[in-house]
Amino acid sequence: MDELTQRQIDILTSIIREHTETGQAVGSEIIEKKYKHGVSPATIRNEMVELAKKGYLQKTHVSSGRVPSPKGYRYYINNVMHEKELSTVDEVAYKHSIWDDRDKRNQMFSQAARVLAQKTGLMSLIATNSGELYYAGIGNLLSVTDFLNVSLSQMLFKRLDEANFWEEILRLAHVADEDVFYILGQDDFRDPVFETCSSIFADFEGSQSRGIIGVLGPKYIHYETIVPQLRFFSHLLQDLMKEEPESK
Numbered sequence: 001m002d003e004l005t006q007r008q009i010d011i012l013t014s015i016i017r018e019h020t021e022t023g024q025a026v027g028s029e030i031i032e033k034k035y036k037h038g039v040s041p042a043t044i045r046n047e048m049v050e051l052a053k054k055g056y057l058q059k060t061h062v063s064s065g066r067v068p069s070p071k072g073y074r075y076y077i078n079n080v081m082h083e084k085e086l087s088t089v090d091e092v093a094y095k096h097s098i099w100d101d102r103d104k105r106n107q108m109f110s111q112a113a114r115v116l117a118q119k120t121g122l123m124s125l126i127a128t129n130s131g132e133l134y135y136a137g138i139g140n141l142l143s144v145t146d147f148l149n150v151s152l153s154q155m156l157f158k159r160l161d162e163a164n165f166w167e168e169i170l171r172l173a174h175v176a177d178e179d180v181f182y183i184l185g186q187d188d189f190r191d192p193v194f195e196t197c198s199s200i201f202a203d204f205e206g207s208q209s210r211g212i213i214g215v216l217g218p219k220y221i222h223y224e225t226i227v228p229q230l231r232f233f234s235h236l237l238q239d240l241m242k243e244e245p246e247s248k
Contacts, residue, residue, distance in 0.1 A: 002054040009080065010037055011047050012056055016068050016076050020220045023145065025065030068219070070184035073198070077182065077223055086228045090119075094233060102240045109134045112213065116233060120215050120226050125199075127166040128211035135160060146196040146218050155193045156216075166212075173203045173212045179234075180227055181212075184219060200226060202234035206241025213237060 004012070014035040015026045028044040031037070037044065048066055051057045056072035068076070097115040101108040109126045116124035117137025126134040141147040147156075159165055173181040183199040186192040198221060201214030213234050215226060 002056075004051075004054070004056075004075070007037070007039070008047055008051055008056075011044060012051055012068070012072055013076060013080050015048075015057065015066065016072065016220075019067055020222060023218065023220050025060045025067050027065040070187060070219070073184055073219060073223075074182070081224050083228050084225045086232050090229070091232060094119075094229075095236060098236070098240070106132075108237075108240065109211075110136075112233065112237065113137075116213065116215065116229070119229060120217075120221075122215040122217040122221065122226075124213070124215050125166075125201075126211060126213045127170055128209050129167070129170055130209050131163055132211075133160065133163075133166060141217065144218050149193075151193050152197070155191060169199075169201065170203070170210070170212050173201045174210065179203075180231060181214075200230055202230045204234045204238035204241065206238065209241075211237075 011031060014031050014037070018026045018030060018034070028041045028048060031044050032039070032041045048057060051072070052059070052066060055069055056075060057066040058069045060067055094115065098108050098111050101111050109128075109132065113124045113126050113134045113136040117140060121137075121140050123137040123141050124135060126132075141156075147153060169181075169183070179202060181201045181203070183189060183201070185197070186195040189197060189199075196218055197216065198219040199214055199216045200223070201212040203210060203212045205211075214230060215221075
């Protein structure tokens with residue numbers, strides 16, 4: 001991986017934070033005015049050019065500014081991001097939201113998907129190696145400009161019907177070194193129409209089956225708050241499935 005200077009790391013971090021807040025491409029002027037790096041807009045522009053050459057930033061078709069690339073997000077997630085601790089109140093709320101359905105597998109998964117969509121404001125998904133797929137929160141995506149794209153919406157619904165796609169994601173998440181698995185942009189989604197999208201998944205395993213729980217949205221989501229929610233929910237589902245009965 002290309003070595004980044006501390007200034008480049010700081011500028012990349014500021015661009016990601018600004019893009020997360022606005023969903024818009026970011027120019028050097030706003031970085032200079034808002035994030036106070038102590039250097040001129042010209043210096044910031046030069047550093048942004050270098051970050052783009054190294055693949056951490058990319059241009060959009062509709063703006064002269066830059067947005068973080070999947071490579072840029074992965075660097076931020078792996079090296080810069082500090083996850084926000086899930087509060088005890090949220091942990092209790094998550095547990096109570098599915099506790100009454102713990103012995104009814106389908107209802108538990110359906111309720112878990114609904115609660116996660118409500119908490120994150122994104123689309124949530126649960127897929128299992130038994131071929132089950134549960135999702136909720138499609139309406140949440142309608143407030144995101146990127147998802148008003150007809151081609152993207154059509155491909156999203158098509159993917160929801162592709163069992164093989166989710167089986168592959170389940171396999172990749174299960175063998176990943178990390179407990180959270182990221183899908184960022186067209187390379188991971190295997191389709192350029194998903195260039196502006198991201199998904200985060202965590203896996204869980206019961207006595208009879210295993211699965212993944214995750215969210216789908218634009219790349220500019222609040223990873224530091226969503227990842228802890230996913231990790232907790234996946235652990236909760238795994239705990240509840242330890243005594244999974246033979247009959248579903």
